[in-house]
Amino acid sequence: MGVSMKDVARMAGVSTATVSHVLNETRHVNGDTREKVLQAIRALNYNVNPIARTLRSGHSHMIGLVISDLTNLFYMDIALSIDKVLNPEGYHLIYINSDEDPAKERDNIESLLMQNVDGLIIAPTGKDCSYMQDLIGDRCPAVFFDRKPGDFPGDCILTENFDGAYGGTELLLSRGYRNIGFIGSSFTETMDERARGYRKALLDYAVEADDKLILFGSGRPLRLSEQKVGDSFKLTETLVRDRKADALFCGNALAAVGAVSYIKENRLRIPEDIALVCFDDMFWLSMSDPPLTAVDQDRLEIGRTAATVMLDRIRGNGEPFREYRIPTKLIPRSSC
Amino acid sequence: MGVSMKDVARMAGVSTATVSHVLNETRHVNGDTREKVLQAIRALNYNVNPIARTLRSGHSHMIGLVISDLTNLFYMDIALSIDKVLNPEGYHLIYINSDEDPAKERDNIESLLMQNVDGLIIAPTGKDCSYMQDLIGDRCPAVFFDRKPGDFPGDCILTENFDGAYGGTELLLSRGYRNIGFIGSSFTETMDERARGYRKALLDYAVEADDKLILFGSGRPLRLSEQKVGDSFKLTETLVRDRKADALFCGNALAAVGAVSYIKENRLRIPEDIALVCFDDMFWLSMSDPPLTAVDQDRLEIGRTAATVMLDRIRGNGEPFREYRIPTKLIPRSSC
DNA sequence: TCTTGGCAGGTAATCGATTACGTACGGAGG
DNA sequence: CCTCCGTACGTAATCGATTACCTGCCAAGA
DSSP states (O other): OOOOHHHHHHHHTSOHHHHHHHHHTOSOOOHHHHHHHHHHHHHHTOOOOHHHHHHHHSOOSEEEEEESOTTOHHHHHHHHHHHHHHGGGTOEEEEEEOTTOHHHHHHHHHHHHHTTOSEEEEOOSSSOOHHHHHHHTTSSOEEEESSOOTTOSSEEEEEOHHHHHHHHHHHHHHTTOOOEEEEESSOOHHHHHHHHHHHHHHHHTTOOOOGGGEEEOOSOOOOGGGOSSSSHHHHHHHHHGGGOOSEEEESSHHHHHHHHHHHHHTTOOTTTTOEEEEESOOGGGTTSSSOOEEEEEOHHHHHHHHHHHHHHHHTTOOSOOOEEEEOEEEEOOTTO | OOOOHHHHHHHHTSOHHHHHHHHHTOSOOOHHHHHHHHHHHHHHTOOOOHHHHHHHHSOOSEEEEEESOTTOHHHHHHHHHHHHHHGGGTOEEEEEEOTTOHHHHHHHHHHHHHTTOSEEEEOOSSSOOHHHHHHHTTSSOEEEESSOOTTOSSEEEEEOHHHHHHHHHHHHHHTTOOOEEEEESSOOHHHHHHHHHHHHHHHHTTOOOOGGGEEEOOSOOOOGGGOSSSSHHHHHHHHHGGGOOSEEEESSHHHHHHHHHHHHHTTOOTTTTOEEEEESOOGGGGTSSSOOEEEEEOHHHHHHHHHHHHHHHHTTOOSOOOEEEEOEEEEOOTTO
C-alpha cells in the first residue's frame, strides 16, 4: 500500500541496500548517489517502516516505561521529563500502568519485551524485583526510579530522602516546634530513609526522638486518588488528639491527605493547632487552606537522569551499575 | 534467539501454516494435530512475535491514544477506563501526549499510523481537525472524545454539557442564589454548550440572564497543573468584586482553580460571600476548603463507550458515524 | 604484467509471522 | 472406472526493512 524502500530504490536507480545505507549512514555512499536517493525519498514522501526495521534489526527505538500508577501526577511528570530527553534522540516511550499490582507489572514487562523494547524504565510496585531477573535477563538495559529494585542489577534513580526529610524537619525545629510527629502511609525503604533524616534533625537540635510519635501505615501502596482510604487518617488522630504533637512531618502526599482530612474534620487550625510539612509537592497542596509547606522532589531532574542513564546503557556503557540521588527542594508555605 | 513458529512446527511435526492456523483459528485443524501443536507451544513456551505478525498481517492490535494533556487526571482516568475494555480483547493502548500543541498532535498521529495502529482514539487539542482527514484517511478508524473534531468523519463521545450545566445552575437557583456568574477558561464549543445549559436554567427560573455575568478567558487551552496562569483569576475578580455575583458557576476545573485562588487571596468565605459550583470533579476539589460542589463527568463511561465504539469499528461496523452523549452526575458538597 | 587492496555498490538471505495456492486422499455419484 | 468435491495440511511467496557477502573496477607496488 504505502511507499517502500523498493520504490525509492527503483526511482533512484540503485539497490535497496544502498537506500538503507544512506538512511542509516551505515556505510559510505558517493555524494551524487546519496543525493539521488535523498531526492527520491523526498519525491515519494517515503518513511521507513518501523515495524519491518524492528523485525530485522532487533531493536525498536522504543523504551518501555512501566509505572505503578499512571494517575499519580508525580510519575507522569517524571514520564514527560524522560520523554523530553529521549524523543529528540529518536526514542519513543511506551507508557504502561501496573496499577500497583505485581502480577500486572510482570505481564507488562513481558509484553514490552515481546515488542522488542530497547530498554525498560521502571517504577517498581514492590521491593521484590528478583523475578525481573529471569524475565529481563540481558535482553535490554533496565533503569529504576523512585523505589529500589531489591538486588536487581540495574541503575537506580532516587531522591535524597534523608536530606529532604532532614531539611523539612529542621524547618519545623527552627520555628520552635518540639513535639514533631512523623507519619508515613506505609513502611518502605524510602519511608525509612525519610524517617532517618527526620530523626537526625531532631538529634542535631538536641530534641529527643519519641518513638510513639513515629507511625507508619500498614497497607500496600495505595493510589493517591483513592485518598482517605489509607491509615494516615487514623495515624493523625493518634498523634494529634490530646495535643501530643504540635507539628507533623508527613512522609508522603498520601499521608498528607489523611492528615489534612483529619485536621479539617476536627476543625483544627493549621499551623496554630498543628503545623504541617509534607514530603512531595502536589500542585493541589498549594490550593489547600493554608497552602502546605513541602519538600519537593525534583521530578524534572529525576526524569532527565533516568533518560540519560538509559541512553548511556543503550549505547553500550558497561560501567558498574550506580545509584543516583537527586536533591530535593524545600518549598516554605504557610503551614508552619 | 527466541523460540519461533518454526521451532514449534518442527517439534509438532507439522508446517508453520498449521501452527499459525491453530493459533488464529483461521482454518479447521484436526483435533489431534491441534493438540500436538498446542503441546509443543507449551513445551517450548512459545509466544507469537507481535512485530512479525504486524508486518505481515498489517494490523498490530494496538490502539493509539492521542491525548492533549496526559498530566490531566481527567484524561488519564478515561484512558485507564478505555484500557480496561480493550485489554481483555487483546488490544494494547499506546498513550501519547500532544501537550496541547497541534503540531505535536500531528506528529503523534503520523508516528502512530506508521506503527500500524488499528485505531486512533483522540482527544483533539483544537476544533480544527480537518488536517487529520488527509493524514488518517481510511487507514484506520478514529474515535474522538471530550472535544468535537470539527467535520472529521468519525464517532465522537461527549459529555451532556448542556444538561450538566443546567443541573448545576439549577442547584444554585434552588438554594436562592439569583446573581449567578458563569466563567469559562476559554471559549470553545464545549464551553458554549455549558453556557447554554446555564442560561436555560436561569430562564426556567424566570431569572434574567445578565451578559455581563458570563465571561470567558481568551487563551489557548492550558495545562491544569500550570494553574493560576489562566484568565479565570481575573474573570473572578470582575464578577466578585463589588458583590456583582453571589454565586459562580465555573465552566471547568481550570476556571475553578482561578476562582478559588482569587476568593482565598481576598479572604472571602464560601459559600457565605460567594457560592461555587464547578463543572468537572477533580479529587482535590473535595480537599479544598470547603469542598466544592461539582458536576462530575462520567470518565468511566466515557472511556467504556469510546472503547466499545472503537471495537465495533475495527470489527467492521459500517453504520454512519454517531455522536454519543454521556450524562453527568451532580455531586453536592458544601460550597453552595 | 600480475598481484593486492580499497572503494562503490549490488545480490540475496534473513527476521517471524500470514496466507494464497497446491496437493493428496477418500468417499459419493454416475 | 472416472469424475467431482470436501477435508486436512503443506509449500512458498510475502510483508519491508537490514546486512553478510560478493563483484567490478581502478590504481599502486613488485
